[in-house]
Amino acid sequence: MRYSALLAFATTMSTLSVAQPNSSGKEVMNGFPPSRASQVSFENYRDYPFSKWSFHNMGAPMHTLMIPRGGAVHSFEETDNSFGQLKVTTKEGALMSIENIFAGNEADGIIIVRHNTILYEKYWNGFSRDYQHIWYSMTKSLTSTAFGILVEQGKIDLSASPVKYVPELKGSPWERTRIQDVLNMSTALGFLETYTDTSSMFYKYYGGASRFFYVPGADTVTKGEVLGTYDFLTRMATANNNIRPGYKFEYNSSNADVISWIINKVTGEPYQQFIYENIWSKLGTEHDAFITTDRAYTAMATGGINSTLRDAALFAGMILHRGNVDGKQIIPAKWVDETLNISDEDKERLMRNEVYPKAGLGWIAYKNFWWVLDSRNGEYCAVGIHGQVIYINRAADLVVVYFSSQPVASSAASKNFPPKLQACRELSKQFMK
Incomplete structure (x- = not known):
């Protein structure tokens, strides 16, 4: 047509169809200062309905x-x-x-x-x-788009291990993968991405390192504690040795951190x-x-x-x-x-x-x-x-x-x-x- x-x-x-307002029925960030019940915080910024405010005000709960x-x-x-x-x-x-x-x-x-x-x-x-x-x-799609510039310039070999460009990943689960496996989320990692299991490795350690989740005490860095996502990749992440890399899709956000680390190393930026x-x-x-x-x-x-x-x-x-x-x-x-x-x-x-x-x-x-x-x-x-x-x-x-x-x-x-x-x-x- x-x-x-x-x-x-x-x-x-347009005269026959009227949009219904999108409302949670609960006030968010209401008042000056906001009431305690409506206050957005780092603890609740991803929780509905507080997310209705925080998702377009992410400079408030996050570092940017x-x-x-x-x-x-x-x-x-x-x-x-x-x-x-x-x-x-x-x-x-x-x-x-x-x-x-x-x-x-x-x-x-x-x-x-x-x-x-x-x-x-x-x-x-x-x-x-x-x-x-x-x-x-x-964001991952933007990351892979940028990564493609380096691939097409001949600066990255997709069949190589990420260790070729990030030596710090030697001994990590990504040492045994190809970069193409990383881009395809088929790296056979030993931990699952979960947004609800607060006892999981992803939630407690990746979530804390990335500041993606509110993890009590995670912002108080002590000796031996994971600091950032790169520390998580090299010190905490585990492999699933029962599956070969490239065989099975298993969504895991840490793969994109590997790709961005390669970008940093190859470009120096x-x-x-x-x-x-x-x-x-x-x-x-x-x-x-x-x-x-x-x-x-x-x-x-x-x-x-x-x-x-x-x-x-x-x-x-x-x-x-x-x-x-x-x-x-x-x-x-x-x-x-x-x-x-x-x-x-x-x-x-x-x-x-x-x-x-x-x-x-x-x-x-x-x-x-x-x-x-x-x-x-x-x-x-x-x-x-x-x-x-x-x-x-x-x-x-x-x-x-x-x-x-x-x-x-x-x-x-x-x-x-x-x-x-x-x-x-x-x-x-x-x-x-």
């Missing part, structure tokens, strides 16, 4: 580093924003407007872009155009500087980004980027256009394309995972820190916990970016995650007819 027809239909429907913008600001074309009233088919077979789907599933903001035109842009929960929102693990010089300053963003840090003030390349919704859409648009921004090649097209070069082995690796194939979200593979839905049509996503998503569909020439404050962290376990992803996929079908 042509865009003009879709827009006309959406305009007609700046990633400046640069150059001329990119200009989008804009419409009357009625596109949000377009109805799509839900998984249950009902028709519902895009706006109502997102408003009803804990979205904080959404932007839909096609042919450099913003078809729809909407904000909830105090979030707005000029606020930065946490990306969480969408901190992660945030490399992102600024090679990506963020070249996108035409409106605003600076910032990134949260671990306990040692190292940038959290696994999940720390914060940006505005429009600026995230500019990054997504660059990926959609195979690394190109306004006629300038920022990322090698070969590297961007490689993520969609999905083999049977890539698919089988994901299918061996116990959780994600059963979640029914449509993923066929995970490669280079991206979630792939349909490699033929170029349909894939960057995904962060609590409902952060960059959705890209090459065949539809479509980008959808949305930020959320879903109560449940995991996409595979959240009831709020599937309806929004389904809406994106249904919307793409409209443009592919």
Whole structure:
């Protein structure tokens, strides 16, 4: 269906579909000073409904580093924003407007872009155009994108062990892996990523080192205690010797810390500087980004980027256009394309995972820190916990970016995650007819 027809239909429907406010029913940061019951703290910043405030004010509970913008600001074309009233088919077979789907599933903001035109842009929960929102693990996709620059420059061998570039990892679980295994989350680690088991290694030690979780006493460093994420990688992480690296997908955020450490070592620059010089300053963003840090003030390349919704859409648009921004090649097209070069082995690796194939979200593979839905049509996503998503569909020439404050962290376990992803996929079908 042509865009003009879709827009006309959406305009007609705007009088028939009214968005419901997204409300938790509880005040957050209410009063001056805020009441004790409404106060956001490092202990509760990820807990719903406090996350509705903290996720777009992450400079408050976290330590951060700046990633400046640069150059001329990119200009989008804009419409009357009625596109949000377009109805799509839900998984249950009902028709519902895009706006109502997102408003009803804990979205904080959404932007839909096609042919450099913003078809729809909407904000909830105090979030707005000029606020930065946490990306969480969408950051990993930015990290692998930056990493691809070094790969295509011939500075990194994907078949080599990370130890080749980070000698400190000798004796760690990553010594026996290939760098490609790290990018594919198939490193056969001996500990699982969990957001709920407070006694687990991931929660107690990685969570404390990264300042991702509130762990009582973790900020008080004593002799022999893990300091930052790099200390965790070299001193605490364990291997699962019953599985060979490369065989099975097992999501673990520490893999992205390995990739960022390689970036630091190969370039001699901190992660945030490399992102600024090679990506963020070249996108035409409106605003600076910032990134949260671990306990040692190292940038959290696994999940720390914060940006505005429009600026995230500019990054997504660059990926959609195979690394190109306004006629300038920022990322090698070969590297961007490689993520969609999905083999049977890539698919089988994901299918061996116990959780994600059963979640029914449509993923066929995970490669280079991206979630792939349909490699033929170029349909894939960057995904962060609590409902952060960059959705890209090459065949539809479509980008959808949305930020959320879903109560449940995991996409595979959240009831709020599937309806929004389904809406994106249904919307793409409209443009592919």
